[in-house]
Amino acid sequence: MIQAKGYAVHSATTPFKPFGFERRDPNPNDVVIASRFCGVCHSDLHTARGEWGGARFPCVPGHEIVGEVTAIGDAVTRFKAGDLVGVGCMVDSCLTCEPCREGLEQYCEPGFTGTYNGPTQDTGDNTYGGYSDRIVVREEFVLSIRHGEQDLAAVAPLLCAGITTWSPLRHHRVGPGQKVGVVGIGGLGHMGIKLAKALGAHVVAFTTSPSKVEDARRLGADEVVVSRDPDAMKAHRNSFHYILNTVAAPHDLNPFLMLLKRDGAMTLVGVPPEPHPSPAVGALVMKRRSLDGSLIGGIAETQEMLDFCAEHGIVSDIEMIAMQEIDGAYDRMARSDVKYRFVIDLASIADAS
Template sequence: MEAKAYAVHSPTDQFAPFSFERRDPNPNDVVIAIRYCGVCHSDLHTARGEWPGTRYPCVPGHEIVGEVTAVGDAVTRFSQGDLVGVGCMVDSCLSCASCREGLEQYCERFFTGTYNGPTQEGGDNTYGGYSDTIVVREEFVLRVGHDADRLAAVAPLLCAGITTWSPLRHWNVGPGKKVGVVGIGGLGHMGLKLAKALGAHVVAFTTSPSKIEDARALGADEVVVSRNEEEMKAHSGSFDFILNTVAAPHDLNPFAALLKRDGAMTLVGAPPSPHPSPDVGNLIFKRRSIAGSLIGGIAETQEMLDFCAAHSIVSDIEMITMQYIEPAYERMLRSDVKYRFVIDMASMRGAG
């Protein structure tokens, strides 16, 4: 079936209308008319060739919300008209130890990305959500329980939401825990909302005093300006868990020093160059740990969506048209968005 999209054909190209063929649905496939697609920093890095391995033409987009228009004969969980989501994965081997444990993001054969494939069988490139339709196997489709008028703000939950939810759940964030969130951007703002809803005492860390009120509005119980040594020192050795969302190289030592014995700091931002090496003594004398986390499995992504629907949690967004994607990328580079752009795919109609 023909799909309309916006694509880039090289790292220096601008986005332009692009038509291609989606596969005809297999028996276990779900066909989705895309209503909204979030814009992630990963989209920019991939489209502009800043990460290795981009395959052109490139159609990014892995924060997808839409409506089921058709299902294969073997599909049992979805029907025409259902509101659904698709995140960062559209397939995995489903047979390795990680997949069998519901952790498809750590598939030992590597999961198939929603865009910039390759597919599990044949190695074909995949095209993402900057398009009007997508075909996805049932196992990687997620049910959306939010009201229809909030669907646009649900879209970023499929990446920013699950990227922060997965470590919060893995490290047992909840009542009685003191939790820090470093950075108040697309990921950080969701980390604040989710940690607060999970019942933790939440402290936001920012380099910008101008973001203090924003952080409080997002759920922070306290806000620390991380460049202020006295404010940092006041929290020394007091955190159970710190979620570090910053995607730029920075000194991890001041944050590690804030952890209790056995506390953990998890990194979810992927900087373009390594962080300076942390002080090992800062870790071994308190049995502290620095860890990493990558999105989440399908089961925990569904858990996150259900939790967000029950607690009326969505992302803070700015809606754009598909034709505005280049200015949106430039604004993302300047951190000029609160906190996620979402494309209204109705703007694709008549786009070529």
């Protein structure tokens, strides 16, 4: 077994503490990775603090991992020692059901294996994630990183925030000639703005905070609307081809549905702790509008997203922290006090007492 060091919570109400555990020795199709950076996702907070239910303790969160290959199994063909790689939200799936065969492992019918908070496909054991110094992952779920060394920390959030916004943008064929809205300017929203703009759309950002208007423009938005202003919202009615809604808090969806053109669609990627108020059916029926949801993305489209971002010089806006600062980072993240993603420098784990 491989000895690993990480940080874990042992209940929903206790702080993170150093945690030693074992990773499996590599199977023939496994890749052993020395982790260098890990992004901090709001899902980590929800899970570690028991807000979504189903947390398995001890819990080592983290599913936005960038690192270096240190060893490979005998059957691995795509990677070698020294390669820069990434691991996102999944580390396994059945690989045989219809979604898996179509490259949509996130919709695996028996259920994919999350990078943390398991269960594994074979024994059902809990998985431990990226708040650790190493990880062992089967080759099919390892991604190639083509960004430069100087960008690696800012690449980490692409493994969740990037693919969560990329997948619906690609599914709805966002591109030139389209007017696209992005609701919410946070960890997901700031990536949605960057990606939609790079895909060639005219991008309008929506925020409840006037203080974020200039920052949204810096991120690439062509226009910014303060959604609490009814006149500003009314001016955009019936004009959007597509809206990506990244907000993870319950809110009224109707004002945004009314912005869509005939046959327009809005995708929800944020998962609130309580349900949204039900949207008015008339808003959907009268213009043949659609409301859908999207879950992360498959491995092939994650690689596509990483390659696109490397080609276009796209990374996340980040704030680097040491592993020992994670509890404070969670408190700040709960207050939306980060622009726009914390990333852990995993070298700091070696400083744990």
